[in-house]
Amino acid sequence: MPIAYYITHPQVRIDAGVPVPQWGLSDIGRARAVAMLDQPWIGSIRRVVSSAERKATATAEILAQHLGLVVEMRERMHENDRSATGFLPPPEFEAVADQFFAKPHDSIRGWERAIDAQQRIMGEVDAVLAAGESDIAFVGHGGVGTLLLLHLSGREISRIADQPAGGGNYFAFDIEARRILHGWRPIDEPAPHHDI
Template identity: 45%
Template sequence: MTVWFVTHAEPVVEPRRPIGSWGLSAVGRARAAAWRAPVARVIASTERKAVETAELVAGGAAVEQDPALVEVDRSATGYLPFDEFDAVVDAFFDRPSESVRGWERAVDAQERIVAAVRALAGPGAGSGAGGGVVLVSHGAVGALLLASLTGEPVARTHEQPGMGSVLTLDPVSWRLLSGWKRLPLPA
């Protein structure tokens, strides 16, 4: 069985709205629509940008939602300007056992995303047509998942190359099949 772990594509950043309610930008919609899920079973985080990405990559197939696939809980700070956000992300990855500015700890988010992937796609979870499942989630938890799959420490070096990226894994042997690849923009 193969799992395609897809991160949501580029959103419209709306600083005054809760991050989980942000939808996709025109570029994000185009990127997500340019890639099709290779199986019928698509499961998304409950955040709007992930659901919209999942609906586009599913190409009309039903999309399930699972709250365990959500991004790192950063509701303590909400939106942060880029430079401030980037510094907090550095600290989040550098100190995974600490809550940085009230954010969910990296070790807790990693435990949650690993458990979610195993529950949704591991042995006994069933699979979609074609023997696999597409999970649409978020970049930071994807980096934490990648660290688990490679047996390496939590580090920012595991981050996706950009929003709207995909990696593949075997949930039974718990190994990485391919690293991050960016979903293409249409020509």
């Protein structure tokens, strides 16, 4: 059974003076990405496909170098487009993100609509998976990752399935059946023994 892993970048270096897509990993985020390499599920991965945002590519490069692979970049795997507001202080960001998930057919403060972001990430995943069915890692972002997880689960868009705070989580799905095998887990913690 070929498995796809959707991995979100871990903690970033927040800089209000730098556009969000250009943020890199913080020291903690980089350490967590390196710790991920010790997890047993990593060894089966044969392709690494990443969003082109810097925090995602930094995570993907750590993984790909470890596996002797080349990162495949997909520009359209980016996080939901929030350029209309740019950086928002965390409390304000969380409030707008709540609205983004609660009203998926509306553009909240100029953000990309959740329904559009979901269709975009599904299109990217489907295009990549059409090219082969070995175990694959998608490296991206929490917002669109949550939208992907919800779609694969057959659930309506809401924030209930959002990844835990801080990033650096992953979920897995059966490529052939497009069925979720497990929800969000930290990238740097062992999986429960009863699971993959």
